[in-house]
Amino acid sequence: MSVVVVGAGIAGLACARVLVDAGIDVRVLERTPVVGGRLATRRYDGRPADIGAAYFTVSDPDFDAMVQGWRDAGLAREWTDTLVAFEGGQRESRPGPMRWAAPRGLRSLAENLADGLTVKLQHAVTAVEPGPMVDGVPVDAVVLAMPGPQALAVLDPCLRAARAAADGQDWQPSFAVTLRYPERTWPDFGGAFVNGHEVLTSICDDGDRRGDGEPVLVAHTTAAYTADRLGAHDQVIAEVEDAVEAVLGLPARPVTGYAHQWLHARPESPSTQPFHLDDDNIGVCGDAWGPSRLQTAWLSGTALGRALASRLG
Structure with missing residues (x-):
């Protein structure tokens, strides 16, 4: 067979x-x-940054057994059970299930x-x-x-x-934009949902979820914004830089930016x-x-x- x-x-x-x-x-x-x-x-200078899925959660016992094997092998780690939400200039904590991340990506x-x-x-x-x-x-x-x-x-x-x-x-499209900064200047948030925003759906502190504290953020864009800018990677990097700076109130610009286009980022009707x-x-x-x-x-x-x-x- x-x-x-x-x-x-x-x-x-x-x-x-x-x-x-x-x-x-x-x-x-x-x-x-x-x-x-x-x-x-x-990878940036040998360091991995996740540009697809941001994290994962566990609720099924069979999958949990798989995850425990990954954890024992040093491939997966518990990250956080609390994210934040930015909406209308306000920040709110959002507790939920444990989110898992991977030190090596x-x-x-x-x-x-x-x-x-x-x-x-x-x-x-x-x-x-x-x-x-x-x-x-x-x-x-x-x-x-x-x-x-x-x-x-x-x-x-x-x-x-x-x-x-x-x-x-x-399926809905999305850009994942990785931004590397000279130093960490943002408030502690781990990962954030950006609700009601024209450009952003989420921002993750990649140094926090990786556990190495590096000044790297990864932002994901809305389906409508992405659909209007397919193939325009340089424009997307610049606009996402501005949007992230406004949401987090950053005093510094990133050293480098990279945009990855996902035509099939998320299924709309599972x-x-x-x-x-x-x-x-x-x-x-x-x-x-x-x-x-x-x-x-x-x-x-x-x-x-x-x-x-x-x-x-």
Whole structure:
């Protein structure tokens, strides 16, 4: 039995891990040079900054067991259970669940899941056809661990069930802008929601969540603002610098800025089902299959892996 998993984000890797543990031959194909998907990390002088997901929370016991393993390995740490909200010039504390972060960047969690798997990077799949087949090669099953619009781009029109599942997803874009400052001059806040703002949705103190105290902020932009500035990275950096300075009252400008564009940052209408698996042996999984969280992606991939292992094994 052979399965191809397309996409090496947390959902695809979790699915592949279950299948490999069940004795099934699995290849993971990833179009980018690294694993992780939106668990994305960019390095500045060797230091990582998270430019995709900001943190993760834990409420499921199976995922909690995975997280405890990451913590024991030094890959994950408890960060904070209280964020703040900025709105109309006011600041308010917002207690909530414990947020977890990763000292080496959230991508390190995906790299841990990928250890021992057969992963081919910079391999863009162009066609998933009945059979099923991946780019003309027959397999027993295919898993598409990616946003629905990306799945639709490769699914053959004859694969109606999988296309219907992927077509039901609506995604919002966002920019993640990393700003490095000469020193820390902002009030202690860890992470913040910026409510009702034209440009910003959130700001995270990356030095606080990483635990090294470095003067680095990462801001995320609204879907409407992003849609109007796709491809305009330099303009976005300048405008986000101004917006962050105004919200936090900063006296200094950043030394450097970097903007990463996410066309599919967050699903608008998550599914009530944990994954899709049809009679064509095409599966679809990811964080659109529930509340948009790292935990959802892991649970979706894990559940699909178990269902496929039961069907094939």
